[in-house]
Amino acid sequence: MTQLEEQTMMNLSNLSRLSRGDGRQRPWIDEVRRGAIERFEKVGFPSVKEEAWRFTNVSPIAQSTFALGEGALTESARQVSEQYGFGIEAAAELVFINGIYQPELSRAGKLGSGVRIGSLEAAIEEDVPEVRQHLTRHARIDGNPFVALNSGFLRDGAFVRIGRGVRVSGPIHLIFVSDAASQSTVSHPRVLIVAGEGSDSQIVESYVGTPGGRYFTNAVTEIVAARDSRIDHCRLQQESLEAFHVATMQVVQDEASNVISQAATLGGKLTRNDLNVILNGEYAESTLNGLVVIGGDQHVDNHTLLHHEKANCPSHELYKYVLDDRATGVFRGKIFVQQDAQKTNAKQNSKSLLLSDDARINAMPALEIYADDVKCTHGSTTGPVDEDMVFYLRTRGVGLDAARHLLTYAFAADITRRIKVVPVRRRLEDFMAAQHGLPQDLRITDLGSHDEAAR
């Protein structure tokens, strides 16, 4: 038995430590936890012999010792949360340390009637109907051992409910800080987002940690999009380069809802993201965009699974990887089109830019179609920087290295410019510009770029 499993068992025997023992916890959640832990005990960590985990070896996680992260507000965690905050650009900003809500560091803002954002634990205790209805109902513990592990340790996280017809202006920012300043920690942050009928919101999840910290973040997000709702969701993973990050996001969309998922992975030593979307109503639309920018010995594995269950749903997917040094990437994108899902229009594409001879990508697009009147395409390209573009820049006087940097930036900008959540887009563009020694006046979308450029 690995050390984490031992610890899991230890904590299981001490489940009361998780609940606060003040009698306000709900029995149903204890049952969920117990069932999830049982499931995890039964299956354990996945091995590379399983197809879904073939290219991602999680034994470094299984063989490490992590202490269950406490929610104490430490100076190091406070600094990290401030560093990654959006400030006034966010409509609201909530901070979590090792998955536990920090009211002192958070700003809930005034978002309108029917909107509730805050601690998931508090929402469980209050028995908020949407929590009882949706929490742990969508991300299935039998689908992925890490979901079972997260559900087994489910305690706190974020609950976001956007009321019917409410349009929130500005992003709601959830910052998950893993604090491993004093010891290696594990945390299991949980997010539940319930978007009411006709609502419109931008929600950003940032995953960060104490610099150089060795920790394991095991996150699960469930998103429920009601009829005609629109969610612009961004996920920014900028964990420590020593960290392990495993995350599952489960999205369920009702009729004519529109969910945009933008997932950027920049940090972490080993990252696995599972994104599962179910288009469960006609005319629902789904956009899945991903950007991975890694180097060193970083490894990132993105699995996306898109279920077209009903007719007339468009979906668009574009994942881009920039891989340097010995970094390795995996992209597995699967689209299921069920028999009822006629007139599906699904497009999937993955593109990888290899900046070194030792970088690797495994891209596996897959379509499984049971309807006969559909339009589905997928494609995948991998290669170094385009030499025609390099030559074009050089004939304009731009040096070879500068041209390569600029084109790498441009490759990623193809994703970032699609992001409508301004502080997220800017953060990613600035990250790319800094990495490539470029000024910030590259932006296409800033009309004032000429004025900014004097540096």
Next chain:
Amino acid sequence: MALLEIQNLHARVAAAGGREILKGVNLSIGRGEVHAIMGKNGSGKSTLCQVLAGRETYEVTQGTVTYNGRDLLEESAEERARDGIFLAFQYPVEIPGVSTSYFLKAAVNAIRKHRGEQELDAMQFLKLVKEKQALLGIEQSFMNRAVNEGFSGGEKKRNEVFQMAVVNPMLGLLDETDSGLDIDALKVVANGVNKLHQQDKDRAILLVTHYQRLLNYVVPDFVHVMIDGRIVKSGGKDLALKLEDQGYEWLEAEASQPA
């Protein structure tokens, strides 16, 4: 001394067993001169432009190219650009994610820095752009769009001429800048080339084209005919008219005669 002196230039595709495309080109271009190279598809016209601009996919196997008294073939593509050679592409490359304004400012400043001139700041650059717009009579609506992305063929070619105006080269190589343009777009492009030529009497232009049509608007001092990797005939602007009238057959027959 000529601005550009090409002697017995041979070049092949830089790959194992790569085909030889230029088979002994001789050409001399003086300051302020406008030259046109005509020829059929595959005759080597575009390859000559690419080799002069420093494309590494071609390997020069023989011959010399002297530009402004220096050995051009020793220089990288960016050094040539900074020394005043500009290639207007036959197929301008789209660069999604880089704004035209950033791209052009980077180009202008790379060249200025090389010449020991002060780099332009944002305001100065904007002023330069406006000047060149006025000069060419081109409405420049795409400074804030990605380089060439989603541009029509005509817009791309116009953008090439505009870039040429902004970087202000000594030698402009225009690789089939006229192809695929309707008559109005052709006039805009030709007018731009003429303006640039008038503006600096020392500036030389090399036009590569299929058709005589462009030469109605940009009048060359010299016309050359390229067949199978060699310039087989040179003359004045009348030669273009003769080619338009009689085609290339008479020259091909001439070229195949043993020297």
